[in-house]
Amino acid sequence: MTEDNVGELDLSVEVVKGSAAKFTQAILGFAGTIIFARALGPASFGGFYLLMSLVRVLDWPTQGWASAGKKRYSEKSSVKNEIVGAQLLVNLALISIAVVTASVAGDFLVSYTGVQNAPILFVLMFAALIFFYPFQKLLTAKGYVSLQAWNDTLRSVTTFGFQLALVLVGWGAAGMSVGWALSTALAVPISFYYLKIWPALPSVSTLRSVWSFARYSMVTSIFSMAYGRYDVLLLGFVVGTAASGYYEAALKLSVPATFVSTIAGSGLMAKVSNRFSKGESFHRTVSRTLSYSSILAIPMFFGGLVLSKQLVVTAYGQEYRSAAALLVGLLFYQIVRTQSKILVRTLSGMDKPRLIMWVSATTLGLNVIVGYALLLEIGPVGVVVGTIIAELLRYVVTAYYVHQLAPDITILPSLLRYQAVASGLMAAVVYFVAQSTSINSFLVLGTIVGLGGIIYFAALVLLSENFRYICQRMFSNFAR
Numbered sequence: 001m002t003e004d005n006v007g008e009l010d011l012s013v014e015v016v017k018g019s020a021a022k023f024t025q026a027i028l029g030f031a032g033t034i035i036f037a038r039a040l041g042p043a044s045f046g047g048f049y050l051l052m053s054l055v056r057v058l059d060w061p062t063q064g065w066a067s068a069g070k071k072r073y074s075e076k077s078s079v080k081n082e083i084v085g086a087q088l089l090v091n092l093a094l095i096s097i098a099v100v101t102a103s104v105a106g107d108f109l110v111s112y113t114g115v116q117n118a119p120i121l122f123v124l125m126f127a128a129l130i131f132f133y134p135f136q137k138l139l140t141a142k143g144y145v146s147l148q149a150w151n152d153t154l155r156s157v158t159t160f161g162f163q164l165a166l167v168l169v170g171w172g173a174a175g176m177s178v179g180w181a182l183s184t185a186l187a188v189p190i191s192f193y194y195l196k197i198w199p200a201l202p203s204v205s206t207l208r209s210v211w212s213f214a215r216y217s218m219v220t221s222i223f224s225m226a227y228g229r230y231d232v233l234l235l236g237f238v239v240g241t242a243a244s245g246y247y248e249a250a251l252k253l254s255v256p257a258t259f260v261s262t263i264a265g266s267g268l269m270a271k272v273s274n275r276f277s278k279g280e281s282f283h284r285t286v287s288r289t290l291s292y293s294s295i296l297a298i299p300m301f302f303g304g305l306v307l308s309k310q311l312v313v314t315a316y317g318q319e320y321r322s323a324a325a326l327l328v329g330l331l332f333y334q335i336v337r338t339q340s341k342i343l344v345r346t347l348s349g350m351d352k353p354r355l356i357m358w359v360s361a362t363t364l365g366l367n368v369i370v371g372y373a374l375l376l377e378i379g380p381v382g383v384v385v386g387t388i389i390a391e392l393l394r395y396v397v398t399a400y401y402v403h404q405l406a407p408d409i410t411i412l413p414s415l416l417r418y419q420a421v422a423s424g425l426m427a428a429v430v431y432f433v434a435q436s437t438s439i440n441s442f443l444v445l446g447t448i449v450g451l452g453g454i455i456y457f458a459a460l461v462l463l464s465e466n467f468r469y470i471c472q473r474m475f476s477n478f479a480r
Contacts, residue, residue, distance in 0.1 A: 021149035022259035025156040030315070032160045033252045036176060037245070037316050039167055046232075046245030047114040048173040052180075053229035054109070055125045058101070059133075060225050064218025065090050066134035068210045071217075071348065073141040074270040075277040082206040085199035087134045098126045114173075121177040128184035135191035137266075144194060145267035151190050158183035216353035223360035227367055227390070231383045234371060243380050249316050250326040254304075254334050257297035261338035264289045265345040272349025283408035286346050291413035291466070294338040298419045299456045301331040302427035303449070310439045322380075329384035336391045343398035346409070355401060363394040415464055422459035426452045 037045050069087050072078050102109065102119040109118035132155070139148040162183050166175025202210075232251075235243040268289050275282045304311070308324040316323070347356055367390035374382025399411045430452040439445050460467050 021146065021153040022263065023256065024153045026256045026259070028153075028156045028160045029252060029255070032163065033249065034315050035164065036167060037249055037320065040172060040176075042242040042245035042319065043114065044173045046242060046248065048176045049232060049248045050244055051109070051113045051115055051118055051121060051173070051177060052125070053232055054113075055122060055129060057225045057229050057233070058098075059126065059129055060221035061094055061218055062091065062130040062134060063221035063225065064216075065210070065214045066137045067217040067221070067348070068214035068353075069134060070137040070141040070270065071213050071273055071351070071353075072210050073138055074273040076274065077277075078209070079200075079203070079206050081197050081200040082202040083210060084135075084138065084195070084197055086202040086207060086210055087138075088199050089202070091130050091134070094130055095123075095127050098123050115177070117174055121174060121181075124181040125177055125184075128181040128188075131188045132184045132191070135188065135195065138195055139191055140266045141270050141273075142195065143267075143270065145263060145270075147194060148191070148266070149263055151187055154190070155183050155187040158186060213351070213353050216357040217348075220353065220357040220360045223357070223364040227360070227364045230364070230367055230371065231387055234375060234383055235380060238372075238375060246320060246323040247326055247380065247383070249320050250312065250323040250330055253311060253315065253327055254300070254330040257294075257300045257331060257334035258338055258341075260295055261293035261297070261341050264293055265341045268342065269345040269349045272346055273351075276350050281408075282349070283406055286342070286402075286406070287410040287413060289342050290339065290409075290411065291415040292470075293342045294335055294416060295419060297331070297335045297338045298416070299423040299426055299452070301328075301335055302423040303430060303452055304328050304331040306427050306431040306434060307445075307448070310434065310445060314439065314442060314445045325381050326384055329381060329388060333384065333388045333391055336388065336395050340391060340395040340398055343395070343402050343411075346402055346406070347398060350405060352401075352405075359394060359397050362397070363390045366390045366393055415466055418460060418463040418467070422456050422463060425459050426456040429455050 036048075040048075065087065069083050073080060073083050102122045106119035109122055110116065115121065136148045136151065139145075139151070159180055162179030163176045164179075166179050169175070171178065232244045232247050235247055268285065271285060272282045275285075304327055308327045309321065312320055312324045312327060344356055344359075367386055369386075370389050371383045371386030374386050376382075378385075402409055403411055430448060433448055433451065437444065437448065439448070461471065
């Protein structure tokens with residue numbers, strides 16, 4: 001697959017391959033989270049993620065420019081090497097700004113995160129991230145959807161190894177930061193190898209083309225990064241680093257719910273962009289993607305309703321028991337998010353960055369106001385409730401505009417109902433088994449979760465003819 005025929009990308013096969021990579025990442029991330037959460041404690045564990053949150057929030061220029069680069073790179077006629085060159089120039093400028101920022105705000109970084117040498121660590125993590133992320137996006141623009149996922153998985157493997165070694169020698173949260181930065185930097189050459197393109201000095205016309213999208217997507221990135229890390233930052237400011245640690249622990253458990261939508265959304269944006277630039281239809285692809293984007297999120301929410309305490313305590317220990325309620329809320333949020341993410345990617349592929357910017361601004365504003373108010377009223381769970389309300393707003397607004405711009409797209413596919421029914425059946429069985437079993441180890445918990453997965457899959461096969469067809473198609477593709 002190349003950028004010339006990315007419009008014909010077989011998204012279903014790429015999603016299956018990419019999801020396998022995401023599950024590998026999840027296993028490593030889950031194991032790492034358990035080990036580091038226990039070894040460091042909530043305060044130090046939360047301190048690392050506070051520093052990470054600051055890096056991601058301040059990464060908005062690269063995120064926005066990278067989204068614009070991906071959009072233009074995936075179009076039928078674009079100067080690919082100049083787009084790569086423009087990204088490199090932006091990265092170098094941003095690293096200089098990061099050095100100055102860390103020097104000026106050094107004392108704040110240390111006091112807020114509780115991590116020694118936070119200014120240096122901030123610059124290292126920032127530099128690694130802004131070189132890794134944009135070129136991963138260009139891989140998907142070229143059609144390498146599953147490849148970029150496996151490159152990220154390789155990064156996860158090395159991250160786990162580096163972080164474990166550095167924590168064991170006593171570096172604590174600083175060791176997690178250095179390990180993350182080093183493994184991220186090492187993954188960058190792989191992206192360049194598969195892009196197979198030499199950067200060139202961008203022309204004025206190329207810069208104008210990218211900037212016409214980036215001027216909106218960069219602002220959107222500010223809102224998106226702030227929105228994505230607002231909960232943990234707010235908890236850190238108002239409640240303390242331990243609350244941030246509880247939230248991050250629960251969030252890690254909810255992440256697998258997003259695997260399909262993340263991989264599908266990445267490839268979908270490139271495919272819609274390519275077909276839109278050629279005036280070709282894409283409504284079937286979007287409708288099909290909406291059908292399957294929540295295929296993991298819905299059963300995980302139902303499972304979380306009956307197993308949240310057992311999941312949190314078994315994974316992290318009694319010290320993290322307070323994260324159980326957060327987990328249920330975050331799992332519901334992921335259902336909404338997996339749908340809205342696909343709608344946003346569709347609008348992006350249709351060259352609507354200004355619309356996405358305003359939707360993101362409104363969503364963030366609502367989240368800030370409602371989340372803070374509910375935190376004061378009902379505690380940390382209120383932060384999650386505020387995020388759910390804000391994400392529901394994003395979903396409703398983006399669904400409206402997608403329907404207006406492409407009315408042939410089915411916003412609520414029937415398969416979503418089948419997934420809910422299958423999940424309800426699964427939850428009922430899992431609840432009965434959990435009530436009659438002493439869950440005191442990963443083996444017992446894993447067996448119950450595995451049983452739930454089998455019931456869900458079997459029920460979905462029986463309920464949905466379309467799902468049976470997709471399964472047969474997947475098996476035939478991989479059997480070749």
